[in-house]
Amino acid sequence: MAGSGNLHLREQEKPLLRVEDLVVNFLSAGGETVQAVSGFSIDVLEGETLGLVGESGCGKSTTARAIIQSPKPTAGSIQLDGVELTELDDEEMRRTRPILQMIFQDPISSLNPRRTIRDVVAEPLYVWWEEETGRLAIASWFEKTGNLFQKISSKFSRPARILAPLAWLSLIFWLVSEASDERSLETWLSWLKTPAQFIGFPVLFILAAMAAALSVVGAVWLVLAVILPFGVISGKFGSVTNTVGLTGLFTSLFAVVFLFFRTWSSLGGVAHWLSSGILLLAVGFLAVWSLLACREPSRAGSSALAVLVFMLFAIQVFYIVGLDGNTKLAVFSLSAAVDGILYWLIARRYKLARAQMRQRAEPEVKRVLEAVGMEVEGSLERKPHEFSGGQAQRISIARALILNPKVVICDEPVSALDVSVQAQILNLLEDMKAAYGLTLVFIAHDLAVVKNISDRVAVMYLGKICEVGPPELLYSAPQHPYTRLLIDAIPRPDPEFDQRNAVRIEGELPSPLAPPSGCRFRTRCPNVQAKCSTEEPQMKEVASGHYVACHYPADSELNQ
Amino acid sequence: MIKLKLRKRTREVDETSRTNNSLGLMFWAAVSFLAVLTFCAIFADILPFKNPTQTFKGFNKNGPSGSFLLGNDGVGRDILSRVVYGAQTSLVIAVVGTSIALIIGGSIGLAAGYYRGKVDRLLTIMLNTTLIIPPLILFISLILFLDPAAERRMFILIFTFALLSIAPIGRVVRANTMAWSEREFVLAAQTIGARNGRVMFREILPNVAPSLISYSLIVMATLIIVEGAVAFLGLSVPSPTPTWGDMINKGRPHLDVAPHITLMPALSMFLTVLSLNFIGDKLQEKFESKAAIL
Ligand code: SF4
Numbered sequence A: 001m002a003g004s005g006n007l008h009l010r011e012q013e014k015p016l017l018r019v020e021d022l023v024v025n026f027l028s029a030g031g032e033t034v035q036a037v038s039g040f041s042i043d044v045l046e047g048e049t050l051g052l053v054g055e056s057g058c059g060k061s062t063t064a065r066a067i068i069q070s071p072k073p074t075a076g077s078i079q080l081d082g083v084e085l086t087e088l089d090d091e092e093m094r095r096t097r098p099i100l101q102m103i104f105q106d107p108i109s110s111l112n113p114r115r116t117i118r119d120v121v122a123e124p125l126y127v128w129w130e131e132e133t134g135r136l137a138i139a140s141w142f143e144k145t146g147n148l149f150q151k152i153s154s155k156f157s158r159p160a161r162i163l164a165p166l167a168w169l170s171l172i173f174w175l176v177s178e179a180s181d182e183r184s185l186e187t188w189l190s191w192l193k194t195p196a197q198f199i200g201f202p203v204l205f206i207l208a209a210m211a212a213a214l215s216v217v218g219a220v221w222l223v224l225a226v227i228l229p230f231g232v233i234s235g236k237f238g239s240v241t242n243t244v245g246l247t248g249l250f251t252s253l254f255a256v257v258f259l260f261f262r263t264w265s266s267l268g269g270v271a272h273w274l275s276s277g278i279l280l281l282a283v284g285f286l287a288v289w290s291l292l293a294c295r296e297p298s299r300a301g302s303s304a305l306a307v308l309v310f311m312l313f314a315i316q317v318f319y320i321v322g323l324d325g326n327t328k329l330a331v332f333s334l335s336a337a338v339d340g341i342l343y344w345l346i347a348r349r350y351k352l353a354r355a356q357m358r359q360r361a362e363p364e365v366k367r368v369l370e371a372v373g374m375e376v377e378g379s380l381e382r383k384p385h386e387f388s389g390g391q392a393q394r395i396s397i398a399r400a401l402i403l404n405p406k407v408v409i410c411d412e413p414v415s416a417l418d419v420s421v422q423a424q425i426l427n428l429l430e431d432m433k434a435a436y437g438l439t440l441v442f443i444a445h446d447l448a449v450v451k452n453i454s455d456r457v458a459v460m461y462l463g464k465i466c467e468v469g470p471p472e473l474l475y476s477a478p479q480h481p482y483t484r485l486l487i488d489a490i491p492r493p494d495p496e497f498d499q500r501n502a503v504r505i506e507g508e509l510p511s512p513l514a515p516p517s518g519c520r521f522r523t524r525c526p527n528v529q530a531k532c533s534t535e536e537p538q539m540k541e542v543a544s545g546h547y548v549a550c551h552y553p554a555d556s557e558l559n560q
Numbered sequence B: 001m002i003k004l005k006l007r008k009r010t011r012e013v014d015e016t017s018r019t020n021n022s023l024g025l026m027f028w029a030a031v032s033f034l035a036v037l038t039f040c041a042i043f044a045d046i047l048p049f050k051n052p053t054q055t056f057k058g059f060n061k062n063g064p065s066g067s068f069l070l071g072n073d074g075v076g077r078d079i080l081s082r083v084v085y086g087a088q089t090s091l092v093i094a095v096v097g098t099s100i101a102l103i104i105g106g107s108i109g110l111a112a113g114y115y116r117g118k119v120d121r122l123l124t125i126m127l128n129t130t131l132i133i134p135p136l137i138l139f140i141s142l143i144l145f146l147d148p149a150a151e152r153r154m155f156i157l158i159f160t161f162a163l164l165s166i167a168p169i170g171r172v173v174r175a176n177t178m179a180w181s182e183r184e185f186v187l188a189a190q191t192i193g194a195r196n197g198r199v200m201f202r203e204i205l206p207n208v209a210p211s212l213i214s215y216s217l218i219v220m221a222t223l224i225i226v227e228g229a230v231a232f233l234g235l236s237v238p239s240p241t242p243t244w245g246d247m248i249n250k251g252r253p254h255l256d257v258a259p260h261i262t263l264m265p266a267l268s269m270f271l272t273v274l275s276l277n278f279i280g281d282k283l284q285e286k287f288e289s290k291a292a293i294l
Helices: A060-067 A090-099 A117-155 A157-180 A183-199 A202-213 A215-237 A240-265 A270-295 A297-321 A325-371 A389-401 A419-436 A447-451 A471-476 A481-488 A530-534 B002-042 B079-115 B117-131 B135-146 B153-181 B184-191 B196-232 B244-254 B260-293
Strands: A017-027 A033-044 A049-053 A075-080 A100-103 A407-411 A439-444 A456-461 A464-469 A540-543 A546-548
Touching: A017 A060, A033 A049, A033 A060, A033 A456, A033 A464, A049 A060, A049 A447, A060 A075, A060 A407, A060 A439, A090 A100, A100 A389, A100 B184, A117 A325, A117 A389, A325 A389, A389 A419, A419 A439, A439 A447, A447 A456, A447 A471, A447 A481, A456 A471, A456 A481, A464 A471, A464 A481, B002 B079, B002 B260, B079 B117, B079 B153, B079 B196, B079 B244, B079 B260, B117 B153, B135 B153, B153 B196, B184 B196, B196 B244, B196 B260, B244 B260
Parallel strands: A049 A439, A049 A456, A100 A407, A407 A439
Antiparallel strands: A017 A033, A017 A075, A456 A464, A464 A546, A540 A546
8 A cells, every 4th residue: 555646636626725745754752754744645625525544643643734834744735725835934824824724633632721712712813803903003103104214215315324324333432432431341341442432533432422421412313323224224125124123123232232331330320320211211112112013013012012111110120229218219119109000001901902802702702602512601701621522622613613714624523532422523513514615624543433524535554645535435345455454443333243353453553764665554464465565556546536556456356 | 599699609619618728728828928028028118117227235135025026136236127128138139030030031941842943952052051050159250250349239149040040940931831832722823823922922821820930939939048048158238238148147156145146037038938938839739730630
């Protein structure tokens, strides 16, 4: 078995999901290569259900995870609706994820024990809504400031190009001269000081001295130093986010250095602290915010707030440490009160936003929970461990459905459940498929489970496909020796039939570290011949739509 | 209707009493002790404590009495107020040091455990690097190099303590994160399109937090002891400011005539550390049994 070849792929039709020559290797703990999946190909048409069956360890779950790109497969192609998933970068893949959902084997483990059912089911909505609203708000701001900076840069492009490096240089110089006045840093920075004086020409020196004399001037200077290069670069790079990010990088670097010198050198002077604190706040805010804005525009708002609060806190701490006695107490209580109000306001704002989002999500959540047959009343605020396995699996299904996916991969969704519940969940999946127009990939280790729900069944052994076909043919006339063994192993509800006579598959599953040569099933195959160990069987069609990868399938002359 | 309500009530009562029982009386005793200590330490300036640096003539080495509840030390200062002001120092150092380590070590551990692979290896090396420095030598050299005049001793104490606690906390978080990342809900969160940051902070962190909190309480207790040891060597916050370790040190010569000078600060340190450890252990136990149900 375990054949290669892609004869079974339906070239004439346009499949929704198409996996071709998928290879997944990973390193074992001993550093050896585990060949979990080797050349797996399958296609699934829209609205079809594919049953994927094999023993545990045959690579079916690995295949499922490779399809959702976590982790990415070693080689091969996976096309979803014509999009090549393996070529998407992380962010593009993330945006594609809503249409490709997954249901897991262990229903309890697939729900976060610390969240309520309401939040578990609504989380997909939260993820995408937060992103959307964040983006909208920030995007307009960006356009405005971006345009402003573009304007500045085009107007002052030539002077800016000269002034910007000067501004930066003098800024650095100012910083160095300022810091090196301090006793403890004298020795550290003396080697820096001399070249700084050399480079820092008379003009720069005057500018720097002015800036150093007045912290306010320092602030103005800083703004100049930030805006000018911003303009220059934005003219050059075109993209606003890039520019913001770059400037942010410089400025945050600067902010860190600044913070360090400040805390070190002047634990005393109150006025100095206050002014530099405000300055630092502004710089740090701009810096970190822009850095984040560059990477994740949607997150810029809340990140900025966090940075702001943290900066404020840090400055307070450093400021208060520098005070003495009664002033310390007074300032401490005052700032504690201010902080308290501030944090309370922020917390309230967040709570409000969360509550609003919850409310907005509620009808959706109720709809899917009802669709999967859950009692909505009273279950929304409960935690996952208060539900049975079957209920938890329903909740998982609800979570997968809330984003209206196209393809749902079910990774042994019923094998951890009681037999009595299995049928319910299978029926539910069938219903959901009809109601939501889903395409299912249904993974199981048992042929019986997929028999009634699949349009097409693929049998997998040790990382390769043995046999593919419609269930009618595959179950009644299995061609591959492995499939026949699997079918014989299905327990029969026939009282005459002695279950002990059921065929057992002999031997152990060979190690995927060193799979057998030729046909991978040959170590356990009852029909094995010499050819099987030297030549790998290729997929061939035995009946319409029924493919098998075996040198000696059931209907061949040899067996008759 | 009434019957229904009644039944609900009893169930609620049952549940709360069960949680109380599982934590035990000792737990609440420990919590209240720490609460009282923290309260006194924060509001020491407002509460009617005596000036901790004022010497009362003629009360040298006096035992506990009506006006000096815990007695007087070798030069006649009020031990009670010195214990309270000493708590200020100890708690600030322990809490701030642990918090810094918690933020840094926690983020490192979270990232290492979640991303694994190269990130993990790099971050683990970083953590291990801080472990190879013998703490006391690091501490003494830092002090001698950066702060021989004891001006910024508090700053350096906190910095060093934080540095030393990063690795243990980071490792605990890393191991926990790895275990939780195996759970399918993490994959589920990725599948719905959540960013890595969101998965880490919304899905994994809440599950790691309980053990993290109880572990940091234990780290806090350790820092209090280390501060005592450091003060015993005369390397902690310089003298007029009371610290427990310094008080123990100063009481040593009078141990034969006035053991209470040493005993009182030692006792408060002992109780604080015991309480912290106890609370940490209890919480750990509770969360572990809860996790076992899942
Ligand atoms: S008959 Fe040969 S090719 Fe076919 S499954 Fe058995 S070993 Fe493989």
